[in-house]
Amino acid sequence: MTKSCLTGEVPFKVGGIVEPPYFVGRAEDLAELSRDLRGLAQNRLILAPRRFGKSSLLHNLRLSVQTERDLLVPYVNCRDVASYADFHRATVSALLAEIERTRPVSGLVKRYAEVFKGRLTRALERLEEIGGAIGETGRVYLKFRDRTLDERELVRDTFRFFRALAEEKRVKIVFMLDEFQEVTAFDVYMFNLLKKELDLPSQVRYFFSGSSMRLIGRIFLHEEAPLYLMVSRHFMGPLREDVVATFVQERLARANLKIKPTAARRIHDQTGGIPFYVQKLGAILVQRSLLDGTSEISVAHVERASRAMNDELDSEFEVRWLHRFSPLQRRIVHGLASLGQARVTELAAHIEAKPTDISSSLSRLREMMVIAQEEDGSYVLVDIVFARWLREA
Ligand SMILES: Nc1ncnc2c1ncn2[C@@H]1O[C@H](COP(=O)(O)OP(=O)(O)OP(=O)(O)O)[C@@H](O)[C@H]1O
Ligand SMILES: [Mg+2]
Known part of the structure; x- marks a missing residue:
């Protein structure tokens, strides 16, 4: 893990139980x-x-x-x-x-x-x-x-x-x-x-x-x-955008790094506010900035770091993809990853199935907390980093 030059304190903690200042929101x-x-x-x-x-x-x-x-x-x-x-x-x-x-x-x-x-x-x-x-x-x-x-x-x-x-x-x-x-x-x-x-x-x-x-x-x-x-x-939901933005800004400052407000918000978009990914993306940004000599992080830096995060998670996602889902569930998950958000009929049409054939798999995936239902009844994938990986794989 990268140590900050100023305080000797690690800017982000990825994995395991965290306490303040690494534990925010909630x-x-x-x-x-x-x-x-x-x-x-x-x-x-x-x-x-x-x-x-x-x-x-x-x-x-x-x-x-x-x-x-x-x-x-x-x-x-x-x-x-x-x-x-x-x-x-x-x-x-x-x-x-x-x-x-x-x-x-x-x-x-x-x-x-x-x-x-x-x-x-x-x-x-x-x-x-x-x-x-x-x-x-x-x-x-x-x-x-x-x-x-x-x-x-x-x-x-x-x-x-x-x-x-x-x-x-x-x-x-x-x-x-x-x-x-x-x-x-x-x-x-x-x-x-x-x-x-x-x-x-x-x-x-x-x-x-x-x-x-x-x-x-x-x-x-x-x-x-x-x-x-x-x-x-x-x-428990994901972390809110303002919580994520303030957190990354403060932690990056520990490593002598500035971040543009738009870039801080982009970190929230790229991680869906899922705490583990927020910390992981933060850690990658610090590492890369030290290597490149960057002092202010932009949206482009965040996007590059997100791609690097996807690469790092590649084998884990692959295992998840191969072992966690049935063949029909895989089609549904993949379909949702490319559509982003979809109602049953739209999703069924996209994967060339009948709505009645996928409804029990959908509720199964919901119970597994892999997908969630929005207020308007449409479905989304909960893990948006995994969804991005699926789209790009
Ligand atoms: N409130 C928080 N603020 C910032 N980061 C957090 C917060 N909660 C968790 N994290 C980040 O997410 C990681 C995982 O947290 P934790 O182990 O508590 O999650 P979990 O839901 O118990 O995970 P699992 O389902 O694997 O048991 C932590 O190591 C930390 O990087
Ligand atoms: Mg746990």
Whole structure:
């Protein structure tokens, strides 16, 4: 990554969770969600396509309530959860880390680690020292390790533990379950348990986040889904044009670069305001300007950098193109890329299909958050960088 000459600070950060000054906009999302967090108002489902900044939003949401000692916000990435036991270990560890962060207990997570993988006698000693609800759940886990208790009993106890701990420590707990579409380990039994938990009046709440409406839909949104109507949805859009323009201007200034207002706005157009692309395009612009000795970035520079970005993303887009879509979905996506925006009839005519033949694929693609429907009913591709790549490929 290119370092700025003045401050030694990297001008843009591409990939991974970001904090200010790399995290911008999202003021309304943060205000609304942190109100719900503090008030334990409701369970939430945060939805956005890939790379819109969900994980970063969750992270900054946690930062925004960091000073509240009585609010624990454990974060779990569900990508790492492949079994009920994983769920137990991941949630309990995250919760203990939160206790350690907010209370004067040191080494809790480390001491507790004995329960997961240490010798039994040592583990029991540690649990004796720790005591309370944590000691109790640790002993339950040891029974599971011992195979005198099955996974279902373990996971039932896990939920009981959350409630017991909230009561014992007089705290509110809001779990952030990121990438929830990845919870392959969950089945009807688990969803029923979760449903019961969401229904219970308690000091424990859940914020789910995900990027595939199709998978998430099966869990939350269809009428027959196990958690139907149990959560309130929150959609994240792209970053606004003014937010993007101010951001790139400020970050480029860190690298001693100026940008024309029209060029700053062009960055928004070229990226659709999708945060990941904004940062990537910014990083490319800095690199190229240093190489060329440019000091003020123009629209032409932005356009050249966009082409370079497309080239860099080429293999990733190719994999997406080949593996993510069915043949009919590919025709639809390609058709939409060349039309830009189209109603069903227009799109069907363009790809030489009947509207009725493509309607279920269209709703599938919508659930995958690959396409979106505009107010007038027409369809567009969400990822406009990918769309440009398709047009040019
Ligand atoms: N609010 C923001 N302001 C500026 N850049 C951002 C913001 N949010 C995210 N980004 C940029 O987008 C990248 C991806 O962000 P993040 O990992 O939070 O997205 P995500 O939606 O969780 O992605 P994925 O779907 O891959 O899990 C970050 O590394 C950063 O470059
Ligand atoms: Mg993420």
